[in-house]
Amino acid sequence: MPKYQEIYEFLRGRIEDGSFPFRSFLPSENQLSADFGTTRPTVRKAMQYLGSQGYVQPIHGKGIQVIYRPRSASLFFLSGIESLAEAGRRIGTTVRTVLLSSTVETVSESAAEASGLVAGAQVLYLRRLRLLNDRPAIIDHNRFLRSVVPDIPRDAAETSIYTYLENELGVHITTASRMVTIEAADELDRRHLDLGGLDCVGVMESLGFDASGAPFEYTRSHHVPGTFGFVSAAQRLPSQR
Secondary structure, three states: OOHHHHHHHHHHHHHHHHOOEEEEEEOOOHHHHHHHHHOHHHHHHHHHHHHOOEEEEEOOOOEEEEEOOOOOOEEEOOOOOHHHHHHHHOOOOOEEEEEEEEEEEEEHHHHHHHOOOOOOOOEEEEEEEEEEEEEEEEEEEEEEEEOOOOOOOOHHOOHHHHHHHHHHHOOOEEEEEEEEEEEEHHHHHHHHHOOOOOOOEEEEEEEEEOOOOOOEEEEEEOOOOHHEEEOOOOOOOOOOO
C-alpha cells in the first residue's frame, strides 16, 4: 500500500470514529511526516484525498480542519471512485450482489450520445441487484467496452468487478464524470427493489475513464430512496462578475 494511502486511511478512520471530531484540527504536516516516517508532499497528497471527499478543509494560518459529520444514511462518494464492496466496508454495511443478466450489445447512435461510449462498439451489459444489509437497494446497469473488458466471470460480477478489472485485466481506473437524478421506477425496479411504497429511484449515472483517457464503462445505478445518499466536497467557483 502506498504511504499516502496508509496515511489517508488512518486519518479517515480516526475522523469517522470521532477521534478527530467536527471542526477539530488534524496534526500538522510536520508531525504526520515524523509519525509516518515520510515526506510532507506525501502527507499533503493524503490530505488532498481527504479534502476531495469532504472530510477536511485547509484553513490558512491554522491548519487542516475536520468538516466531516456522521450521517445516518448509507453514504456514497460523488468525488471518489470506489467499488460498492469498498463503500460497504467503509460505512459498515453488508453488501451482497446477485447477477440478474449478462448480454452483449452494440452501442447505437442514440446510446452513444446518451452514454459517451463510441457508436458501433460492442459492450458487455450486466444487470446486477445489490442488497445492503439484506435489503434489495440498488440495481446496477453496467456497460463495459469489450475491447477493454472482454468478459466478466459471474464470481467477479457478484463480488467486485473493480477488483477483477484492476488485478486480473490490468485496467487502470482513473476518472469518472457523474450525474445524479431522481426518476420514475421502471419495471425491473418494481420487480426487484424494496421501494417502500414509493415509485421513484435515485439514479447515479457514471462514465468511467481509464489511464489513457478512453471512456470504457457506462453505469446507471438505480437506488431506493431510503438508502440513497451521496456526499461530495464543493468549492466556490470563480466569480462571474
